Amino acid sequence: MNALFAADPLFNGDGLWGSIFVVVLLKVVIAFVVLLVSVMLYIWGMRKWIADMQNRTGPANAGPFGILQTLADGIKLFFKEQSIPSSADKPIFRLAPYLSILPAFLMFCVIPVGGKINVLGHETYLQVVDLPIGAMFILGCSGIAVYGVMLAGWSSGSKYPLLGSVRASAQMLSYEAAFGLGILSVLMRAGTMSTREIVNQQSWTNTDGILQNLSNFYVVPAALGFVIFIIAAIAETNHPPFDFVEAEQELVGGFVTEYSGIRFAIFFLAEFMNIITMSAVAVTLFLGGPNGPMFMPARFGQSGWVNGTVVPILWFVGKVLLLTFGTVWLRASVPRLRYDQLMAFGWKWLIELAVLWVLVTAGILVLGDRGWNPAAAGVLSFGIAGAAYGLLYLCMPKSGETVEEFR
Amino acid sequence: MNDYLPLVGMIALVIVFVLASFVASILLGPRNPNSAKQAAYECGIVPESEPAERFPVKFFLVAMSFIVLDVEIVFLYPFAMVMRGLGVFGLVAITIFVLVLLIPFAYLLSVGALAWGPVAQVIREIVPVRRTSVAVLDPALTEGTTGQAA
Numbered sequence: 012m013n014a015l016f017a018a019d020p021l022f023n024g025d026g027l028w029g030s031i032f033v034v035v036l037l038k039v040v041i042a043f044v045v046l047l048v049s050v051m052l053y054i055w056g057m058r059k060w061i062a063d064m065q066n067r068t069g070p071a072n073a074g075p076f077g078i079l080q081t082l083a084d085g086i087k088l089f090f091k092e093q094s095i096p097s098s099a100d101k102p103i104f105r106l107a108p109y110l111s112i113l114p115a116f117l118m119f120c121v122i123p124v125g126g127k128i129n130v131l132g133h134e135t136y137l138q139v140v141d142l143p144i145g146a147m148f149i150l151g152c153s154g155i156a157v158y159g160v161m162l163a164g165w166s167s168g169s170k171y172p173l174l175g176s177v178r179a180s181a182q183m184l185s186y187e188a189a190f191g192l193g194i195l196s197v198l199m200r201a202g203t204m205s206t207r208e209i210v211n212q213q214s215w216t217n218t219d220g221i222l223q224n225l226s227n228f229y230v231v232p233a234a235l236g237f238v239i240f241i242i243a244a245i246a247e248t249n250h251p252p253f254d255f256v257e258a259e260q261e262l263v264g265g266f267v268t269e270y271s272g273i274r275f276a277i278f279f280l281a282e283f284m285n286i287i288t289m290s291a292v293a294v295t296l297f298l299g300g301p302n303g304p305m306f307m308p309a310r311f312g313q314s315g316w317v318n319g320t321v322v323p324i325l326w327f328v329g330k331v332l333l334l335t336f337g338t339v340w341l342r343a344s345v346p347r348l349r350y351d352q353l354m355a356f357g358w359k360w361l362i363e364l365a366v367l368w369v370l371v372t373a374g375i376l377v378l379g380d381r382g383w384n385p386a387a388a389g390v391l392s393f394g395i396a397g398a399a400y401g402l403l404y405l406c407m408p409k410s411g412e413t414v415e416e417f418r
Numbered sequence: 419m420n421d422y423l424p425l426v427g428m429i430a431l432v433i434v435f436v437l438a439s440f441v442a443s444i445l446l447g448p449r450n451p452n453s454a455k456q457a458a459y460e461c462g463i464v465p466e467s468e469p470a471e472r473f474p475v476k477f478f479l480v481a482m483s484f485i486v487l488d489v490e491i492v493f494l495y496p497f498a499m500v501m502r503g504l505g506v507f508g509l510v511a512i513t514i515f516v517l518v519l520l521i522p523f524a525y526l527l528s529v530g531a532l533a534w535g536p537v538a539q540v541i542r543e544i545v546p547v548r549r550t551s552v553a554v555l556d557p558a559l560t561e562g563t564t565g566q567a568a
Contacts, residue, residue, distance in 0.1 A: 035424050038424060039431055040431065043428065043431050043432070043435070089442055089443050089446050089447065090443075090446050090447050090448075091443070091447050091448075092451075093440075094455050095456070096456055096457065096458045097453075098457075098458045105440075109433060112432060113432055116428055117429070120424060120425055120428055140421055140422070140424040140425055142421060142422075143421075150491075168458055168469065169465075170465070171460075184481060185480060185484065187484070188488060188491060191488070191491040191495075195494055195498055198495065198498040198499070202498075202501075203499070204495070204499065263459065272443055272447060273443035276439075354480075354532070354534040355532075355533070355534060358480075358532040359527065362487065369494065369516075370512070373508075373509055373512060376501065376502065377504075377505060377506060378506075380502060399517065399520065402524070403523075403524050403527065406524040406527045406528040407528070408527075408528065408530050408533055
Protein backbone atom coordinates (compact mmCIF):
# COMPACT_ATOMS: atom_id res chain seq x y z
CA MET A 12 0.00 0.00 0.00
CA ASN A 13 2.77 2.37 0.92
CA ALA A 14 4.49 2.02 -2.42
CA LEU A 15 1.21 2.54 -4.20
CA PHE A 16 0.02 5.65 -2.47
CA ALA A 17 2.68 7.48 -0.50
CA ALA A 18 5.21 8.48 -3.13
CA ASP A 19 5.83 12.03 -1.95
CA PRO A 20 7.89 12.11 1.28
CA LEU A 21 5.58 14.89 2.41
CA PHE A 22 2.90 12.30 3.24
CA ASN A 23 5.18 9.73 4.84
CA GLY A 24 4.51 10.95 8.35
CA ASP A 25 1.15 10.45 9.96
CA GLY A 26 -1.45 13.15 9.99
CA LEU A 27 -2.45 15.63 7.38
CA TRP A 28 -3.31 18.68 9.37
CA GLY A 29 -1.32 21.68 10.48
CA SER A 30 1.83 22.47 8.57
CA ILE A 31 1.49 19.64 6.01
CA PHE A 32 -1.82 21.12 4.94
CA VAL A 33 -0.15 24.50 4.59
CA VAL A 34 2.60 23.00 2.45
CA VAL A 35 0.03 21.35 0.14
CA LEU A 36 -1.89 24.60 -0.15
CA LEU A 37 1.31 26.51 -0.85
CA LYS A 38 2.36 24.10 -3.59
CA VAL A 39 -1.04 24.24 -5.26
CA VAL A 40 -1.27 28.03 -5.18
CA ILE A 41 2.30 28.51 -6.41
CA ALA A 42 1.78 26.04 -9.29
CA PHE A 43 -1.47 27.80 -10.21
CA VAL A 44 0.10 31.26 -10.25
CA VAL A 45 3.21 30.10 -12.07
CA LEU A 46 1.08 28.46 -14.76
CA LEU A 47 -1.06 31.56 -15.24
CA VAL A 48 1.98 33.83 -15.45
CA SER A 49 3.77 31.47 -17.82
CA VAL A 50 0.75 31.37 -20.13
CA MET A 51 0.71 35.16 -20.08
CA LEU A 52 4.38 35.26 -20.97
CA TYR A 53 3.99 32.50 -23.59
CA ILE A 54 1.27 34.40 -25.45
CA TRP A 55 3.38 37.55 -25.38
CA GLY A 56 6.49 35.62 -26.44
CA MET A 57 4.59 33.90 -29.21
CA ARG A 58 3.37 37.19 -30.64
CA LYS A 59 6.82 38.70 -30.31
CA TRP A 60 8.57 35.73 -31.95
CA ILE A 61 6.10 35.52 -34.81
CA ALA A 62 6.42 39.28 -35.27
CA ASP A 63 10.19 38.88 -35.53
CA MET A 64 9.81 36.09 -38.07
CA GLN A 65 7.45 38.26 -40.13
CA ASN A 66 9.61 41.39 -39.84
CA ARG A 67 7.14 43.26 -37.62
CA THR A 68 7.49 44.77 -34.14
CA GLY A 69 4.67 42.91 -32.39
CA PRO A 70 3.17 44.13 -29.11
CA ALA A 71 5.31 47.02 -27.89
CA ASN A 72 3.25 49.48 -25.88
CA ALA A 73 1.95 47.77 -22.72
CA GLY A 74 4.88 47.64 -20.33
CA PRO A 75 8.53 47.17 -21.28
CA PHE A 76 8.74 45.35 -24.67
CA GLY A 77 4.95 44.98 -24.51
CA ILE A 78 5.30 42.27 -21.88
CA LEU A 79 1.99 43.21 -20.23
CA GLN A 80 0.03 42.98 -23.48
CA THR A 81 -1.68 39.69 -22.53
CA LEU A 82 -2.66 41.07 -19.14
CA ALA A 83 -4.12 44.17 -20.80
CA ASP A 84 -6.10 41.99 -23.22
CA GLY A 85 -7.37 39.88 -20.35
CA ILE A 86 -8.45 42.88 -18.29
CA LYS A 87 -10.22 44.35 -21.30
CA LEU A 88 -12.26 41.18 -21.68
CA PHE A 89 -13.57 41.54 -18.12
CA PHE A 90 -15.35 44.71 -19.22
CA LYS A 91 -17.06 43.10 -22.20
CA GLU A 92 -20.58 41.81 -22.30
CA GLN A 93 -21.11 38.08 -21.97
CA SER A 94 -23.71 37.16 -24.49
CA ILE A 95 -25.47 33.78 -24.54
CA PRO A 96 -27.45 32.96 -27.68
CA SER A 97 -31.12 32.35 -27.01
CA SER A 98 -30.91 28.98 -28.77
CA ALA A 99 -28.12 27.77 -26.47
CA ASP A 100 -28.36 25.02 -23.89
CA LYS A 101 -27.48 27.37 -21.06
CA PRO A 102 -26.20 25.09 -18.24
CA ILE A 103 -23.86 23.22 -20.57
CA PHE A 104 -22.87 26.45 -22.30
CA ARG A 105 -21.74 27.73 -18.92
CA LEU A 106 -20.10 24.43 -17.94
CA ALA A 107 -17.92 23.99 -21.03
CA PRO A 108 -15.18 26.54 -20.13
CA TYR A 109 -14.57 24.71 -16.84
CA LEU A 110 -14.18 21.38 -18.65
CA SER A 111 -11.77 23.00 -21.03
CA ILE A 112 -9.48 24.62 -18.49
CA LEU A 113 -9.46 22.01 -15.71
CA PRO A 114 -7.46 19.32 -17.56
CA ALA A 115 -4.81 21.86 -18.56
CA PHE A 116 -4.16 22.73 -14.93
CA LEU A 117 -4.49 19.17 -13.63
CA MET A 118 -2.10 17.71 -16.17
CA PHE A 119 0.62 20.04 -14.99
CA CYS A 120 0.21 18.80 -11.41
CA VAL A 121 2.05 15.54 -12.09
CA ILE A 122 5.03 17.19 -13.81
CA PRO A 123 8.24 17.17 -11.72
CA VAL A 124 9.73 20.64 -11.94
CA GLY A 125 12.79 20.09 -9.78
CA GLY A 126 14.32 18.01 -7.00
CA LYS A 127 13.47 17.86 -3.31
CA ILE A 128 13.09 20.95 -1.18
CA ASN A 129 12.48 21.70 2.48
CA VAL A 130 9.41 23.76 3.30
CA LEU A 131 8.36 24.47 6.89
CA GLY A 132 10.48 21.53 8.07
CA HIS A 133 8.91 19.09 5.63
CA GLU A 134 10.81 17.47 2.81
CA THR A 135 8.79 17.49 -0.40
CA TYR A 136 9.19 17.20 -4.16
CA LEU A 137 9.01 20.26 -6.40
CA GLN A 138 5.89 18.87 -8.02
CA VAL A 139 2.30 19.33 -6.99
CA VAL A 140 1.52 15.65 -6.73
CA ASP A 141 3.50 12.49 -7.47
CA LEU A 142 0.84 10.01 -8.56
CA PRO A 143 1.79 6.34 -8.95
CA ILE A 144 -0.29 6.44 -12.17
CA GLY A 145 1.05 9.78 -13.38
CA ALA A 146 1.31 8.81 -17.06
CA MET A 147 -2.21 7.41 -17.15
CA PHE A 148 -3.45 10.57 -15.44
CA ILE A 149 -1.94 12.60 -18.27
CA LEU A 150 -3.76 10.43 -20.81
CA GLY A 151 -7.03 10.82 -18.89
CA CYS A 152 -6.71 14.60 -18.72
CA SER A 153 -6.10 14.86 -22.44
CA GLY A 154 -9.24 12.75 -22.92
CA ILE A 155 -11.37 15.06 -20.78
CA ALA A 156 -10.19 18.08 -22.76
CA VAL A 157 -12.23 16.74 -25.70
CA TYR A 158 -15.44 17.24 -23.73
CA GLY A 159 -14.85 20.96 -23.28
CA VAL A 160 -14.57 21.47 -27.03
CA MET A 161 -17.41 19.11 -27.90
CA LEU A 162 -19.92 20.43 -25.38
CA ALA A 163 -19.05 24.07 -26.09
CA GLY A 164 -19.91 23.62 -29.74
CA TRP A 165 -22.94 21.43 -29.17
CA SER A 166 -24.51 23.67 -26.52
CA SER A 167 -24.19 26.86 -28.58
CA GLY A 168 -27.28 25.94 -30.62
CA SER A 169 -25.70 27.42 -33.71
CA LYS A 170 -24.37 25.95 -36.93
CA TYR A 171 -20.72 26.86 -37.12
CA PRO A 172 -19.88 25.93 -33.53
CA LEU A 173 -21.56 22.54 -33.99
CA LEU A 174 -19.67 21.81 -37.20
CA GLY A 175 -16.43 22.99 -35.63
CA SER A 176 -16.83 20.95 -32.50
CA VAL A 177 -17.76 17.71 -34.27
CA ARG A 178 -14.77 18.13 -36.50
CA ALA A 179 -12.49 19.01 -33.60
CA SER A 180 -13.61 16.09 -31.47
CA ALA A 181 -13.06 13.66 -34.35
CA GLN A 182 -9.56 15.09 -34.71
CA MET A 183 -8.77 14.93 -31.02
CA LEU A 184 -10.10 11.38 -30.72
CA SER A 185 -8.08 10.24 -33.72
CA TYR A 186 -4.83 11.55 -32.35
CA GLU A 187 -5.45 10.51 -28.77
CA ALA A 188 -4.74 6.89 -29.70
CA ALA A 189 -1.35 7.83 -31.13
CA PHE A 190 -0.76 10.09 -28.12
CA GLY A 191 -1.33 7.25 -25.65
CA LEU A 192 0.85 4.86 -27.65
CA GLY A 193 3.63 7.45 -27.81
CA ILE A 194 3.63 7.67 -24.01
CA LEU A 195 3.60 3.88 -23.87
CA SER A 196 6.95 3.59 -25.63
CA VAL A 197 8.50 5.36 -22.63
CA LEU A 198 6.52 3.45 -20.02
CA MET A 199 7.74 0.12 -21.36
CA ARG A 200 11.35 1.18 -20.93
CA ALA A 201 10.72 2.81 -17.56
CA GLY A 202 8.54 0.02 -16.13
CA THR A 203 6.63 2.57 -14.03
CA MET A 204 3.91 5.17 -14.52
CA SER A 205 5.13 7.61 -11.88
CA THR A 206 6.48 10.72 -13.59
CA ARG A 207 9.00 11.20 -10.77
CA GLU A 208 10.39 7.69 -11.30
CA ILE A 209 10.54 8.21 -15.08
CA VAL A 210 12.56 11.38 -14.56
CA ASN A 211 14.86 9.68 -12.05
CA GLN A 212 15.67 6.98 -14.57
CA GLN A 213 16.93 9.60 -17.01
CA SER A 214 19.44 10.93 -14.51
CA TRP A 215 22.56 12.86 -15.46
CA THR A 216 25.79 11.69 -13.83
CA ASN A 217 28.84 13.88 -13.81
CA THR A 218 31.28 11.01 -14.24
CA ASP A 219 29.87 9.94 -17.62
CA GLY A 220 30.47 11.82 -20.83
CA ILE A 221 27.86 14.09 -22.42
CA LEU A 222 26.89 11.59 -25.13
CA GLN A 223 26.54 8.80 -22.57
CA ASN A 224 24.27 11.03 -20.47
CA LEU A 225 22.22 12.22 -23.42
CA SER A 226 21.50 8.65 -24.45
CA ASN A 227 20.01 8.15 -20.99
CA PHE A 228 17.17 10.44 -22.03
CA TYR A 229 14.34 8.41 -23.51
CA VAL A 230 14.34 10.58 -26.61
CA VAL A 231 17.30 8.52 -27.86
CA PRO A 232 16.14 4.91 -27.36
CA ALA A 233 12.48 5.82 -28.03
CA ALA A 234 13.16 8.28 -30.85
CA LEU A 235 10.23 7.20 -32.99
CA GLY A 236 7.97 7.33 -29.93
CA PHE A 237 9.08 10.94 -29.40
CA VAL A 238 8.21 11.89 -32.96
CA ILE A 239 4.80 10.19 -32.70
CA PHE A 240 4.16 11.83 -29.34
CA ILE A 241 5.06 15.32 -30.56
CA ILE A 242 2.88 15.07 -33.68
CA ALA A 243 -0.04 13.67 -31.68
CA ALA A 244 0.40 16.29 -28.94
CA ILE A 245 0.32 19.12 -31.49
CA ALA A 246 -2.88 17.69 -32.94
CA GLU A 247 -4.34 17.16 -29.46
CA THR A 248 -3.76 20.78 -28.51
CA ASN A 249 -5.16 21.97 -31.86
CA HIS A 250 -2.00 23.82 -32.65
CA PRO A 251 -0.93 24.78 -36.18
CA PRO A 252 -0.55 23.03 -38.59
CA PHE A 253 -3.47 21.07 -37.11
CA ASP A 254 -5.60 24.02 -35.91
CA PHE A 255 -8.83 22.96 -37.62
CA VAL A 256 -10.80 24.03 -34.59
CA GLU A 257 -10.27 27.63 -35.55
CA ALA A 258 -10.14 27.31 -39.33
CA GLU A 259 -11.78 30.70 -39.75
CA GLN A 260 -12.15 30.49 -43.51
CA GLU A 261 -14.32 27.41 -43.12
CA LEU A 262 -15.89 27.60 -39.67
CA VAL A 263 -15.87 31.28 -38.61
CA GLY A 264 -14.61 30.80 -35.03
CA GLY A 265 -15.20 27.08 -34.64
CA PHE A 266 -16.57 26.04 -31.26
CA VAL A 267 -15.95 29.47 -29.68
CA THR A 268 -18.03 31.40 -32.23
CA GLU A 269 -20.81 32.10 -29.73
CA TYR A 270 -18.54 32.73 -26.76
CA SER A 271 -17.75 36.30 -25.86
CA GLY A 272 -16.04 38.26 -23.15
CA ILE A 273 -14.38 36.41 -20.30
CA ARG A 274 -15.78 33.02 -21.36
CA PHE A 275 -13.83 33.31 -24.59
CA ALA A 276 -10.77 34.33 -22.58
CA ILE A 277 -11.01 31.14 -20.52
CA PHE A 278 -11.01 29.00 -23.68
CA PHE A 279 -8.12 30.99 -25.03
CA LEU A 280 -6.22 30.53 -21.76
CA ALA A 281 -6.88 26.78 -21.78
CA GLU A 282 -5.66 26.43 -25.34
CA PHE A 283 -2.32 28.08 -24.70
CA MET A 284 -1.93 26.47 -21.29
CA ASN A 285 -2.32 23.10 -23.01
CA ILE A 286 0.68 23.89 -25.19
CA ILE A 287 2.85 24.67 -22.16
CA THR A 288 1.59 21.59 -20.33
CA MET A 289 2.17 19.31 -23.32
CA SER A 290 5.69 20.68 -23.69
CA ALA A 291 6.26 19.94 -20.02
CA VAL A 292 4.94 16.39 -20.47
CA ALA A 293 7.25 15.86 -23.43
CA VAL A 294 10.19 17.20 -21.41
CA THR A 295 9.33 14.90 -18.51
CA LEU A 296 8.86 11.74 -20.54
CA PHE A 297 11.50 12.12 -23.20
CA LEU A 298 13.97 14.88 -22.38
CA GLY A 299 14.89 14.04 -18.80
CA GLY A 300 12.81 16.68 -17.04
CA PRO A 301 14.94 18.66 -14.60
CA ASN A 302 18.03 16.51 -15.20
CA GLY A 303 21.03 18.13 -16.77
CA PRO A 304 24.70 18.96 -16.18
CA MET A 305 25.41 20.56 -12.81
CA PHE A 306 26.86 24.02 -12.50
CA MET A 307 30.47 23.83 -11.23
CA PRO A 308 29.94 20.83 -8.90
CA ALA A 309 33.48 21.26 -7.52
CA ARG A 310 32.57 24.66 -6.12
CA PHE A 311 28.87 24.40 -5.27
CA GLY A 312 28.67 20.70 -4.35
CA GLN A 313 26.30 18.04 -5.67
CA SER A 314 23.17 18.86 -3.73
CA GLY A 315 23.51 22.34 -2.29
CA TRP A 316 20.87 24.96 -3.02
CA VAL A 317 22.53 25.74 -6.35
CA ASN A 318 22.83 22.26 -7.83
CA GLY A 319 20.06 20.70 -5.78
CA THR A 320 17.32 23.29 -6.33
CA VAL A 321 18.05 26.10 -8.76
CA VAL A 322 19.90 24.38 -11.60
CA PRO A 323 17.29 21.57 -12.06
CA ILE A 324 14.52 24.17 -12.29
CA LEU A 325 16.55 26.10 -14.84
CA TRP A 326 17.07 22.95 -16.92
CA PHE A 327 13.37 22.19 -16.80
CA VAL A 328 12.36 25.72 -17.79
CA GLY A 329 15.01 25.80 -20.50
CA LYS A 330 13.80 22.56 -22.10
CA VAL A 331 10.15 23.65 -21.93
CA LEU A 332 11.09 26.98 -23.52
CA LEU A 333 12.86 25.13 -26.32
CA LEU A 334 9.77 23.04 -27.11
CA THR A 335 7.36 25.98 -26.85
CA PHE A 336 9.63 27.92 -29.20
CA GLY A 337 9.35 24.97 -31.55
CA THR A 338 5.55 25.27 -31.53
CA VAL A 339 5.77 28.98 -32.30
CA TRP A 340 8.14 28.24 -35.14
CA LEU A 341 5.64 25.72 -36.51
CA ARG A 342 2.86 28.30 -36.24
CA ALA A 343 4.91 30.82 -38.16
CA SER A 344 6.15 28.57 -40.94
CA VAL A 345 3.77 25.68 -41.69
CA PRO A 346 0.43 26.28 -43.39
CA ARG A 347 -2.69 24.51 -42.18
CA LEU A 348 -3.31 21.04 -43.61
CA ARG A 349 -6.53 19.92 -45.22
CA TYR A 350 -8.95 18.03 -43.00
CA ASP A 351 -8.83 14.79 -45.00
CA GLN A 352 -5.03 14.94 -44.99
CA LEU A 353 -5.12 15.18 -41.22
CA MET A 354 -7.46 12.23 -40.80
CA ALA A 355 -5.66 10.12 -43.39
CA PHE A 356 -2.30 10.81 -41.76
CA GLY A 357 -3.64 9.97 -38.30
CA TRP A 358 -5.44 6.76 -39.20
CA LYS A 359 -3.29 5.41 -42.01
CA TRP A 360 0.18 6.22 -40.72
CA LEU A 361 0.48 7.46 -37.19
CA ILE A 362 -1.68 4.92 -35.35
CA GLU A 363 -0.27 1.88 -37.16
CA LEU A 364 3.24 3.18 -36.72
CA ALA A 365 2.64 3.76 -33.01
CA VAL A 366 1.10 0.32 -32.41
CA LEU A 367 3.88 -1.45 -34.25
CA TRP A 368 6.56 0.65 -32.55
CA VAL A 369 5.15 -0.50 -29.21
CA LEU A 370 5.48 -4.12 -30.34
CA VAL A 371 9.01 -3.51 -31.64
CA THR A 372 10.03 -1.95 -28.33
CA ALA A 373 8.54 -4.88 -26.42
CA GLY A 374 10.36 -7.33 -28.68
CA ILE A 375 13.73 -5.61 -28.31
CA LEU A 376 13.42 -5.31 -24.52
CA VAL A 377 12.12 -8.82 -23.82
CA LEU A 378 14.46 -10.59 -26.22
CA GLY A 379 17.32 -8.47 -24.88
CA ASP A 380 16.46 -9.72 -21.38
CA ARG A 381 16.72 -13.27 -22.69
CA GLY A 382 20.28 -12.59 -23.77
CA TRP A 383 19.66 -12.05 -27.47
CA ASN A 384 21.98 -9.94 -29.54
CA PRO A 385 20.29 -6.48 -29.68
CA ALA A 386 20.84 -6.29 -33.43
CA ALA A 387 19.20 -9.66 -34.00
CA ALA A 388 16.27 -8.79 -31.73
CA GLY A 389 15.88 -5.45 -33.53
CA VAL A 390 15.98 -7.01 -37.00
CA LEU A 391 13.42 -9.67 -36.03
CA SER A 392 11.04 -7.17 -34.36
CA PHE A 393 11.32 -4.63 -37.16
CA GLY A 394 10.87 -7.41 -39.72
CA ILE A 395 7.62 -8.65 -38.18
CA ALA A 396 6.33 -5.11 -37.68
CA GLY A 397 7.27 -4.17 -41.23
CA ALA A 398 5.45 -7.21 -42.59
CA ALA A 399 2.38 -6.31 -40.52
CA TYR A 400 2.41 -2.74 -41.83
CA GLY A 401 2.84 -4.05 -45.37
CA LEU A 402 -0.30 -6.17 -44.99
CA LEU A 403 -2.19 -3.18 -43.57
CA TYR A 404 -0.97 -1.03 -46.44
CA LEU A 405 -2.32 -3.54 -48.93
CA CYS A 406 -5.73 -3.22 -47.26
CA MET A 407 -5.88 0.55 -47.70
CA PRO A 408 -7.78 1.77 -50.75
CA LYS A 409 -5.37 3.44 -53.13
CA SER A 410 -6.16 6.77 -54.72
CA GLY A 411 -8.43 6.24 -57.70
CA GLU A 412 -9.87 3.05 -56.31
CA THR A 413 -13.60 3.15 -55.60
CA VAL A 414 -14.65 2.37 -52.09
CA GLU A 415 -18.09 1.97 -50.70
CA GLU A 416 -19.14 5.37 -49.54
CA PHE A 417 -19.94 5.94 -45.89
CA ARG A 418 -21.70 9.22 -45.79
CA MET B 419 -4.85 8.48 -0.60
CA ASN B 420 -3.30 11.67 0.75
CA ASP B 421 -1.43 11.91 -2.53
CA TYR B 422 -4.59 12.99 -4.26
CA LEU B 423 -5.27 15.88 -1.87
CA PRO B 424 -3.29 18.45 -3.92
CA LEU B 425 -5.37 17.51 -6.96
CA VAL B 426 -8.56 18.28 -5.08
CA GLY B 427 -7.01 21.58 -4.04
CA MET B 428 -6.10 22.38 -7.64
CA ILE B 429 -9.61 21.54 -8.90
CA ALA B 430 -11.13 23.76 -6.22
CA LEU B 431 -8.74 26.61 -7.02
CA VAL B 432 -9.43 26.46 -10.76
CA ILE B 433 -13.19 26.37 -10.22
CA VAL B 434 -13.00 29.32 -7.85
CA PHE B 435 -10.81 31.22 -10.32
CA VAL B 436 -13.14 30.66 -13.27
CA LEU B 437 -16.24 31.38 -11.20
CA ALA B 438 -14.68 34.57 -9.83
CA SER B 439 -13.81 35.76 -13.35
CA PHE B 440 -17.37 35.15 -14.50
CA VAL B 441 -18.82 36.99 -11.51
CA ALA B 442 -16.35 39.85 -11.96
CA SER B 443 -17.27 40.08 -15.61
CA ILE B 444 -20.98 40.17 -14.80
CA LEU B 445 -20.35 42.99 -12.31
CA LEU B 446 -17.95 44.95 -14.52
CA GLY B 447 -19.30 44.40 -18.00
CA PRO B 448 -22.34 45.98 -19.62
CA ARG B 449 -25.54 44.00 -19.89
CA ASN B 450 -27.99 45.09 -22.54
CA PRO B 451 -29.08 42.09 -24.55
CA ASN B 452 -31.30 42.42 -27.58
CA SER B 453 -32.75 39.90 -29.94
CA ALA B 454 -30.19 40.48 -32.68
CA LYS B 455 -27.33 40.02 -30.25
CA GLN B 456 -28.80 36.84 -28.86
CA ALA B 457 -29.49 35.25 -32.20
CA ALA B 458 -27.26 32.39 -33.29
CA TYR B 459 -24.42 33.62 -35.50
CA GLU B 460 -24.92 33.01 -39.17
CA CYS B 461 -22.82 35.57 -41.01
CA GLY B 462 -25.31 38.36 -40.35
CA ILE B 463 -28.46 36.82 -41.76
CA VAL B 464 -31.35 35.55 -39.69
CA PRO B 465 -31.02 31.78 -39.22
CA GLU B 466 -33.81 30.01 -41.05
CA SER B 467 -33.27 26.45 -39.90
CA GLU B 468 -32.09 24.70 -36.79
CA PRO B 469 -28.53 23.34 -36.72
CA ALA B 470 -28.25 19.90 -38.25
CA GLU B 471 -29.13 16.94 -36.12
CA ARG B 472 -27.83 14.37 -38.56
CA PHE B 473 -24.16 14.06 -39.29
CA PRO B 474 -22.05 12.14 -41.77
CA VAL B 475 -21.86 8.63 -40.38
CA LYS B 476 -18.09 8.77 -40.71
CA PHE B 477 -17.75 10.80 -37.54
CA PHE B 478 -19.51 8.05 -35.63
CA LEU B 479 -17.34 5.41 -37.27
CA VAL B 480 -14.26 7.32 -36.15
CA ALA B 481 -15.61 7.51 -32.62
CA MET B 482 -16.33 3.79 -32.52
CA SER B 483 -12.98 2.78 -33.98
CA PHE B 484 -11.39 5.05 -31.43
CA ILE B 485 -13.12 3.22 -28.58
CA VAL B 486 -11.64 -0.08 -29.77
CA LEU B 487 -8.18 1.45 -30.00
CA ASP B 488 -8.51 3.20 -26.67
CA VAL B 489 -9.50 0.01 -24.87
CA GLU B 490 -6.50 -1.64 -26.48
CA ILE B 491 -4.25 1.11 -25.15
CA VAL B 492 -5.72 0.84 -21.68
CA PHE B 493 -4.85 -2.86 -21.73
CA LEU B 494 -1.36 -2.12 -23.00
CA TYR B 495 -0.56 0.22 -20.09
CA PRO B 496 -0.62 -2.51 -17.39
CA PHE B 497 1.21 -4.79 -19.80
CA ALA B 498 4.00 -2.22 -20.05
CA MET B 499 4.34 -2.32 -16.27
CA VAL B 500 4.81 -6.10 -16.02
CA MET B 501 6.35 -6.75 -19.43
CA ARG B 502 9.84 -7.57 -18.16
CA GLY B 503 8.46 -10.08 -15.68
CA LEU B 504 6.27 -11.89 -18.19
CA GLY B 505 9.11 -12.46 -20.62
CA VAL B 506 8.58 -14.19 -23.95
CA PHE B 507 5.13 -15.48 -22.94
CA GLY B 508 3.91 -11.91 -22.46
CA LEU B 509 5.51 -10.82 -25.71
CA VAL B 510 3.77 -13.54 -27.73
CA ALA B 511 0.46 -12.95 -25.94
CA ILE B 512 0.48 -9.19 -26.50
CA THR B 513 1.54 -9.62 -30.13
CA ILE B 514 -1.46 -11.90 -30.74
CA PHE B 515 -3.70 -9.45 -28.86
CA VAL B 516 -2.58 -6.49 -30.95
CA LEU B 517 -2.69 -8.38 -34.23
CA VAL B 518 -6.22 -9.59 -33.51
CA LEU B 519 -7.23 -5.95 -32.98
CA LEU B 520 -5.46 -4.91 -36.16
CA ILE B 521 -7.57 -7.27 -38.29
CA PRO B 522 -10.88 -5.35 -37.83
CA PHE B 523 -8.84 -2.20 -38.22
CA ALA B 524 -7.57 -3.49 -41.56
CA TYR B 525 -11.17 -4.26 -42.54
CA LEU B 526 -12.23 -0.71 -41.65
CA LEU B 527 -9.40 0.67 -43.75
CA SER B 528 -10.20 -1.58 -46.68
CA VAL B 529 -13.87 -0.63 -46.91
CA GLY B 530 -12.92 3.04 -46.78
CA ALA B 531 -14.59 3.78 -43.46
CA LEU B 532 -11.58 5.89 -42.52
CA ALA B 533 -11.00 7.44 -45.94
CA TRP B 534 -11.75 11.15 -45.81
CA GLY B 535 -10.57 12.17 -49.22
CA PRO B 536 -12.74 13.88 -51.82
CA VAL B 537 -15.45 11.68 -53.27
CA ALA B 538 -14.20 9.76 -56.27
CA GLN B 539 -15.68 11.09 -59.49
CA VAL B 540 -17.95 8.53 -61.04
CA ILE B 541 -17.73 8.48 -64.82
CA ARG B 542 -20.74 7.01 -66.54
CA GLU B 543 -19.57 4.89 -69.41
CA ILE B 544 -21.86 5.01 -72.40
CA VAL B 545 -22.73 1.55 -73.58
CA PRO B 546 -23.49 1.46 -77.31
CA VAL B 547 -27.10 0.68 -77.91
CA ARG B 548 -27.71 -2.48 -79.85
CA ARG B 549 -30.72 -2.27 -82.06
CA THR B 550 -32.81 -5.11 -80.80
CA SER B 551 -36.47 -5.24 -80.15
CA VAL B 552 -35.86 -5.21 -76.43
CA ALA B 553 -33.69 -2.11 -76.64
CA VAL B 554 -36.29 -0.23 -78.56
CA LEU B 555 -39.03 -1.22 -76.18
CA ASP B 556 -37.05 -0.60 -73.00
CA PRO B 557 -33.81 1.34 -73.49
CA ALA B 558 -32.93 1.15 -69.81
CA LEU B 559 -32.14 -2.53 -70.13
CA THR B 560 -29.24 -2.05 -72.49
CA GLU B 561 -28.24 1.60 -72.27
CA GLY B 562 -26.71 0.93 -68.90
CA THR B 563 -24.56 2.85 -66.52
CA THR B 564 -21.56 1.11 -65.11
CA GLY B 565 -19.97 2.97 -62.25
CA GLN B 566 -16.27 3.48 -62.80
CA ALA B 567 -14.00 5.55 -60.64
CA ALA B 568 -11.92 8.20 -62.27
